[in-house]
Amino acid sequence: MTGQDAPTHVFDEAVALEPIGENLFRGRTHAAWANMVGPFGGITAATMLGAILQHPEKHGDPLALTLNYAGPVAEGEFEIEARPARTNRSNQHWWVEMRQGDEVVTTATAITGLRRETWSETETAPPAVPAPEELTAATSDRGVRWVDNYDMRFVTGGWDDVASGEEQPESTTTMWIRDAQPRGLDHLALTSLCDSFFPRSFLRLGRPVPAGTVTLTIHFLATADEIAAQGADFLLGSVHSHRFHGNYHDEAARLWSRDGTLLATGTQLMYFKS
Amino acid sequence: MTGQDAPTHVFDEAVALEPIGENLFRGRTHAAWANMVGPFGGITAATMLGAILQHPEKHGDPLALTLNYAGPVAEGEFEIEARPARTNRSNQHWWVEMRQGDEVVTTATAITGLRRETWSETETAPPAVPAPEELTAATSDRGVRWVDNYDMRFVTGGWDDVASGEEQPESTTTMWIRDAQPRGLDHLALTSLCDSFFPRSFLRLGRPVPAGTVTLTIHFLATADEIAAQGADFLLGSVHSHRFHGNYHDEAARLWSRDGTLLATGTQLMYFKS
Numbered sequence: 001m002t003g004q005d006a007p008t009h010v011f012d013e014a015v016a017l018e019p020i021g022e023n024l025f026r027g028r029t030h031a032a033w034a035n036m037v038g039p040f041g042g043i044t045a046a047t048m049l050g051a052i053l054q055h056p057e058k059h060g061d062p063l064a065l066t067l068n069y070a071g072p073v074a075e076g077e078f079e080i081e082a083r084p085a086r087t088n089r090s091n092q093h094w095w096v097e098m099r100q101g102d103e104v105v106t107t108a109t110a111i112t113g114l115r116r117e118t119w120s121e122t123e124t125a126p127p128a129v130p131a132p133e134e135l136t137a138a139t140s141d142r143g144v145r146w147v148d149n150y151d152m153r154f155v156t157g158g159w160d161d162v163a164s165g166e167e168q169p170e171s172t173t174t175m176w177i178r179d180a181q182p183r184g185l186d187h188l189a190l191t192s193l194c195d196s197f198f199p200r201s202f203l204r205l206g207r208p209v210p211a212g213t214v215t216l217t218i219h220f221l222a223t224a225d226e227i228a229a230q231g232a233d234f235l236l237g238s239v240h241s242h243r244f245h246g247n248y249h250d251e252a253a254r255l256w257s258r259d260g261t262l263l264a265t266g267t268q269l270m271y272f273k274s
Numbered sequence: 275m276t277g278q279d280a281p282t283h284v285f286d287e288a289v290a291l292e293p294i295g296e297n298l299f300r301g302r303t304h305a306a307w308a309n310m311v312g313p314f315g316g317i318t319a320a321t322m323l324g325a326i327l328q329h330p331e332k333h334g335d336p337l338a339l340t341l342n343y344a345g346p347v348a349e350g351e352f353e354i355e356a357r358p359a360r361t362n363r364s365n366q367h368w369w370v371e372m373r374q375g376d377e378v379v380t381t382a383t384a385i386t387g388l389r390r391e392t393w394s395e396t397e398t399a400p401p402a403v404p405a406p407e408e409l410t411a412a413t414s415d416r417g418v419r420w421v422d423n424y425d426m427r428f429v430t431g432g433w434d435d436v437a438s439g440e441e442q443p444e445s446t447t448t449m450w451i452r453d454a455q456p457r458g459l460d461h462l463a464l465t466s467l468c469d470s471f472f473p474r475s476f477l478r479l480g481r482p483v484p485a486g487t488v489t490l491t492i493h494f495l496a497t498a499d500e501i502a503a504q505g506a507d508f509l510l511g512s513v514h515s516h517r518f519h520g521n522y523h524d525e526a527a528r529l530w531s532r533d534g535t536l537l538a539t540g541t542q543l544m545y546f547k548s
Contacts, residue, residue: 085378111487124514221516221524223519243398248387
């Protein structure tokens with residue numbers, strides 16, 4: 001099917017933006033991506049990056065993105081302002097702000113750039129794990145709707161460990177993940193996947209606790225051709241925390257392709273209560 | 275000595291800012307912090323955070339900071355605009371921009387916040403290393419002036435490995451570091467220390483190559499009292515890269531106190547040529 005009858009993917013529906021002025025875009029929250037409060041942070045991050053990628057002055061591919069979750073995104077419309085702060089020969093620096101009414105709900109900076117061939121090496125290999133086909137897809141009874149959009153196959157530190165009610169000695173979760181409805185990988189999908197791990201505090205404490213990401217930084221370590229080459233295949237993700245202290249903990253995530261190419265890192269600071 | 279005759283520390287001289295209007299501050303580059311081109315990125319990061327810390331509306335202590343190096347900072351004066359994007363009950367989100375004339379040279383976002391006691395654990399222990407007193411202070415003949423401000427004691431992956439001209443199989447550098455001229459640790463000094471490792475590309479390739487940080491994210495995992503408790507003692511830093519590819523590589527740094535408290539992580543994306 002083509003044209004206006006073409007079926008759209010639930011991810012593309014959520015990140016869709018309408019240009020409404022210079023540097024300005026309008027979007028709306030999507031029920032299929034609902035989290036405990038407001039939308040899943042990964043889809044908000046992808047939507048913010050999407051404003052840059054459809055900006056007429058965009059120069060190069062995404063290199064880095066920092067998202068700051070300033071307040072809850074309410075159900076309904078939002079406005080995104082994406083503005084180049086500086087454009088250099090080989091890269092470009094961006095300011096991005098999401099607003100609802102007079103309130104700033106999310107801020108971001110991003111860098112896009114051109115990449116040329118250099119010496120190349122992945123120093124951090126993926127952990128040795130079974131193939132996703134040997135694992136069972138996780139059930140999605142986690143009380144939040146957005147997880148239905150993904151096929152997650154936990155290797156270690158899965159949701160069962162949270163549901164067990166027992167404290168865990170380590171914060172690591174390793175899982176295979178892909179879109180439940182197949183879709184070719186791109187920078188926006190990869191952005192969302194970087195935020196697809198449940199909070200590490202849940203795992204360590206053996207129960208869901210009040211928690212939320214306050215800031216997420218993604219470094220795109222792969223070039224656009226490498227990202228496109230993944231198609232709709234599973235990615236391998238692994239995440240852990242370095243420290244939990246005084247209402248906050250960090251999270252360091254890495255996402256590899258099935259062939260061991262490190263595509264991106266995602267680094268978070270999360271609020272939590274114990 | 276007290277009053278106007280009091281000697282000032284070279285770090286405090288560099289981060290000094292004069293308020294010049296609403297949300298606006300003026301500073302100037304300091305010759306003692308010169309890097310290959312422009313000032314050392316760590317001192318620029320600390321100066322940007324300093325604008326927030328002396329802002330009259332500041333709410334809480336630094337939780338996270340992302341610095342984007344948009345262009346070289348020229349020798350001389352600069353202006354910093356630091357503006358709260360949103361203030362919540364327990365945290366505050368900031369926009370910060372450094373300009374010289376009409377040019378944006380650095381952008382940043384930061385989050386400050388209040389912290390209360392919670393369950394606490396450092397999951398990532400420091401590597402086992404000799405005490406700094408058992409190691410020799412590194413010589414500062416690296417062709418850049420800012421390194422003179424620090425007493426660095428390399429454990430592994432030191433500058434000698436770069437000077438040797440041989441490619442190294444791993445990108446890890448572990449070192450003890452403190453101010454050469456003693457000064458009590460605070461958020462600004464810790465910010466600067468997060469950027470005090472030479473580029474990982476130098477170590478892997480066994481030679482200095484054109485390289486520079488494009489973005490640096492710091493997560494403050496320690497509370498203000500823990501940071502102040504370090505005084506002027508050595509911190510233990512360890513950094514490595516996950517991947518080098520297409521002109522860019524990442525860097526993941528961790529900084530512990532001598533007693534094993536993880537104070538902060540610093541995550542970078544660096545440009546490099548090979």
